[in-house]
Every structure is written in C-alpha cells, then in structure tokens.
Amino acid sequence: MTDALDDRIDALIRPQQVHRDVYTSPEVYRLEMKHLFPNVWVYVGHDSQTPNKGDYITAQIGDQPLLMVRHSDDQIHVLYNRCPHKGTKIVIDRAGNTGKFFRCPYHAWSFKTDGCLLAIPLKKGYEGTGLEDTEAAKGMAAVGAMHNYRGFVFARLAPEGIGFEEFFGEALSSLDNMVDRSPQGRLSVVGTPLRYLHKCNWKMLVENQTDTCHPMVAHESSAGTAVRIWEEMDKPEGTPKPPAMEIIAPFMSPYEFFENMGIRTWPNGHGHTGVHHSIHSDYSAIPGYFEAMVETYGEDRAREILGENRHNTVYFPNIMIKGPIQQLRNFIPLAADRTLVESWIFRLEGAPDELTARTAMYNRMINAPTSMVGHDDLEMYERAQEGLMADGLEWVNIQRLYEDGEDFGEEAVLNGTTERQMRNQFDAWKRFMLGGAA
Numbered sequence: 001m002t003d004a005l006d007d008r009i010d011a012l013i014r015p016q017q018v019h020r021d022v023y024t025s026p027e028v029y030r031l032e033m034k035h036l037f038p039n040v041w042v043y044v045g046h047d048s049q050t051p052n053k054g055d056y057i058t059a060q061i062g063d064q065p066l067l068m069v070r071h072s073d074d075q076i077h078v079l080y081n082r083c084p085h086k087g088t089k090i091v092i093d094r095a096g097n098t099g100k101f102f103r104c105p106y107h108a109w110s111f112k113t114d115g116c117l118l119a120i121p122l123k124k125g126y127e128g129t130g131l132e133d134t135e136a137a138k139g140m141a142a143v144g145a146m147h148n149y150r151g152f153v154f155a156r157l158a159p160e161g162i163g164f165e166e167f168f169g170e171a172l173s174s175l176d177n178m179v180d181r182s183p184q185g186r187l188s189v190v191g192t193p194l195r196y197l198h199k200c201n202w203k204m205l206v207e208n209q210t211d212t213c214h215p216m217v218a219h220e221s222s223a224g225t226a227v228r229i230w231e232e233m234d235k236p237e238g239t240p241k242p243p244a245m246e247i248i249a250p251f252m253s254p255y256e257f258f259e260n261m262g263i264r265t266w267p268n269g270h271g272h273t274g275v276h277h278s279i280h281s282d283y284s285a286i287p288g289y290f291e292a293m294v295e296t297y298g299e300d301r302a303r304e305i306l307g308e309n310r311h312n313t314v315y316f317p318n319i320m321i322k323g324p325i326q327q328l329r330n331f332i333p334l335a336a337d338r339t340l341v342e343s344w345i346f347r348l349e350g351a352p353d354e355l356t357a358r359t360a361m362y363n364r365m366i367n368a369p370t371s372m373v374g375h376d377d378l379e380m381y382e383r384a385q386e387g388l389m390a391d392g393l394e395w396v397n398i399q400r401l402y403e404d405g406e407d408f409g410e411e412a413v414l415n416g417t418t419e420r421q422m423r424n425q426f427d428a429w430k431r432f433m434l435g436g437a438a
C-alpha cells in the first residue's frame with residue numbers, strides 16, 4: 001500500500017470509535033479484498049463435505065473463487081477455481097465429484113485433483129512454443145497455504161505471512177471443545193447450510209456475535225412474545241419447557257445474566273462470549289449422550305468437556321462457531337453493503353440423533369430466513385447501513401467498558417457486556433490491512 005493509503009486506513013480506526021467508511025465505502029471494501037482477506041487465515045469448508053476422492057466444493061476467500069477437493073492420496077487441496085488457459089471457472093456447482101481429474105468445459109484442458117496439468121487436446125500445437133515456461137503449464141494454482149484443523153479447513157491466500165497456529169493461538173480451544181463433544185472426536189456437516197442475504201456490511205454481523213446488550217432489546221418482539229405466551233399458558237406447576245422454548249427463552253435474559261457470562265478476547269481479533277455460563281448452559285440432557293461421552297473420555301473429562309458452555313466464538317475475520325450446539329456461521333462479503341450468511345450445523349459422530357435434531361431446530365428458529373429471531377438482527381443491520389449514510393455524524397461508537405491502554409496482544413476475560421471484542425477485531429483489521437501481524 002502507498003503511504004497515503006496507509007494513512008487513510010489508519011485514520012479510520014480510533015481506540016473507542018470507528019469511521020463509518022469502514023462499513024460503507026466501496027474503496028475500503030476493495031482494500032479489504034486486496035489486503036485483509038489474503039493475509040489472514042479464512043475458513044474454506046469442512047472435510048466431511050468431501051469424503052471421497054474427487055469430491056469438491058466451491059468456496060471463496062474475500063472475492064477470490066476457490067475450490068476445495070479431495071485428491072487421490074486422500075489429502076485436501078484448496079485451489080483457485082480458474083483455468084490456467086483462458087480463465088474459465090473449472091466448476092460452478094456448490095459441490096460435486098469430478099472423478100480422477102478436472103476437465104475445463106471450454107477447450108478440455110485437464111488437471112489432476114491436486115491442480116497439476118494432466119493433458120491438453122492437440123498438444124502438438126504447443127511443441128517448440130515454450131509452453132513449459134509459462135504460468136499455464138503449472139496447472140491450476142493453489143492457495144498460499146492451507147491447514148486442516150480437526151476437519152476444519154482454513155487457507156491463507158498469500159504465499160508468505162502469519163502461520164496458522166500463530167494466527168489462532170489459544171482461540172483454537174473453542175474448536176477443540178466443539179469437536180471433543182463427539183464421543184468419536186469427529187464432526188460431520190449435516191445437509192446444506194441456510195443461506196441468507198443481508199444488505200449490510202459483513203463486519204456488522206461479526207460484531208453482533210459478541211454484542212450482548214442487544215438480545216433483550218432487538219429480540220423482545222420475537223423471543224419476548226414467545227416467553228410471555230409460555231408464561232401465560234395454562235399448565236401444571238413445574239411443567240418442563242419444550243425444546244423450542246429452552247432455545248428461545250434465554251434470549252430474554254436480563255443484562256445481569258450477560259454481564260456475568262463474561263467475554264474472553266485473544267490476539268488477532270478472536271474472542272468469545274460465555275466464559276462462565278451462556279444461553280446454552282441449561283438445555284436438558286439427552287438420554288444416552290453423557291454415557292457415550294463417559295465411555296470415551298471417562299467421567300471427569302466428559303464433565304469438563306460438557307461443562308464448557310461457550311456462547312459465540314468469533315474467528316477473525318469472518319466466522320463464528322457455537323460449540324455447545326455445533327454450529328458455524330460464515331459471513332461472506334459480497335460488496336460493501338452485501339453479505340451472504342451461511343449457517344451450518346454438524347453431527348457429533350457417536351452421539352444420539354436427538355442432538356442433531358436440536359441443533360437443526362436452533363438453526364431454523366434463530367438463523368433461517370424464516371427465523372423468528374434472525375430477521376430482528378437483519379433489520380438492525382440494514383437500518384444501520386442506511387443510517388450510516390446520514391452526514392450529521394461520522395463515527396460509530398464501540399467504547400463500552402473501554403480501558404485506557406488496552407493491549408490486544410494479551411488474552412483478557414472481562415464483564416460480558418464489554419465491547420472489547422469489537423475493538424479487538426478492529427485492532428486486527430487495521431494491522432492486517434496495513435500489511436500483516438507485525
């Protein structure tokens with residue numbers, strides 16, 4: 001980046017507020033695609049989506065079209081979805097099986113599933129032309145680096161940059177807990193995700209994941225109504241809440257509940273709500289599950305795993321996971337004011353199916369386009385995207401429980417209503433926009 005651009009990015013982030021341009025400016029968005037997304041580790045997909053050789057999915061990091069494929073040696077590869085001949089996208093389906101090789105639909109150049117060039121029709125036309133010295137001869141390009149962490153595949157587009165472990169550090173403990181909840185230590189994706197287009201900037205969704213002062217307000221009309229109907233229902237004393245009510249009622253918890261649940265932040269923009277307890281803490285036990293966990297881990301370790309009830313863990317820049325209910329939400333940027341939200345659910349291998357039914361119910365109730373809850377948030381984001389166009393004010397405030405001299409290089413555990421995690425995200429945003437972790 002030029003010095004002038006550096007100065008411009010620098011000027012957008014202050015310790016307690018961020019300039020509206022970070023959400024609204026197409027130029028800032030373009031710079032995110034060029035500088036932020038390529039230099040960090042971004043989620044691509046789960047390896048259970050490609051169980052067999054030749055299975056692939058299409059994905060993207062920032063605005064870059066990618067595919068993830070299982071090669072003949074069983075390893076996962078992440079490649080740019082682009083023919084080295086004239087640029088045609090090699091595959092366009094969201095998922096499929098390509099067999100032993102990819103074949104470009106334009107002129108039938110073919111590639112092994114690790115991207116290497118396999119064959120070109122009428123190849124003699126290239127004899128003596130120096131094809132081997134061109135980019136095209138290298139085949140489909142791979143991303144700069146990839147890492148499969150317990151089934152979760154991440155990639156960094158840039159060939160050089162921060163390492164996987166260094167980028168995520170202790171934050172990986174949330175992924176560990178989600179996977180450890182399987183008696184077999186393995187998750188698998190269930191079905192296709194719920195996809196929901198939002199007319200707002202992707203960062204609004206990421207910030208919302210640790211925004212604990214909004215549920216009792218923004219969700220009052222949905223969750224509040226459900227709770228009131230349940231309370232007013234004629235029922236015998238001590239009637240247990242049905243599963244749907246167990247899911248929705250905690251959204252109406254008072255401020256004190258969210259203050260006490262705690263927020264933890266880690267370096268590089270990662271963090272989570274629900275350090276001490278969370279809205280997922282009081283779900284009723286599902287018969288047979290604890291027993292299956294004890295069989296694998298022993299009673300103490302099983303209790304330790306299930307006692308961890310983290311709420312939302314943000315993996316900067318753009319995913320969130322919910323360990324206790326096995327979900328992953330991917331906030332995929334499409335434009336400064338357009339974001340595609342994918343909400344995925346996982347099966348805990350070796351656990352009763354009822355757990356999968358509960359996570360599917362949660363996804364439908366909270367995250368679906370037809371959800372009772374998700375559209376409350378959507379309305380707030382879209383109102384904010386429109387409201388930020390107002391010229392009377394230029395800054396967005398993120399200073400709740402701000403402390404002088406905050407050091408985001410250190411892990412911290414704080415009152416659950418702090419906006420420190422949002423500040424942590426913007427600290428990482430600025431550093432990577434300006435050229436990396438250093």
Ligand code: FES
Binds near residue numbers: 083084088105
């Ligand atoms: S563009 Fe792919 S073979 Fe020509």
Ligand SMILES: [Fe+2]
Binds near residue numbers: 208214218377
């Ligand atoms: Fe919400």
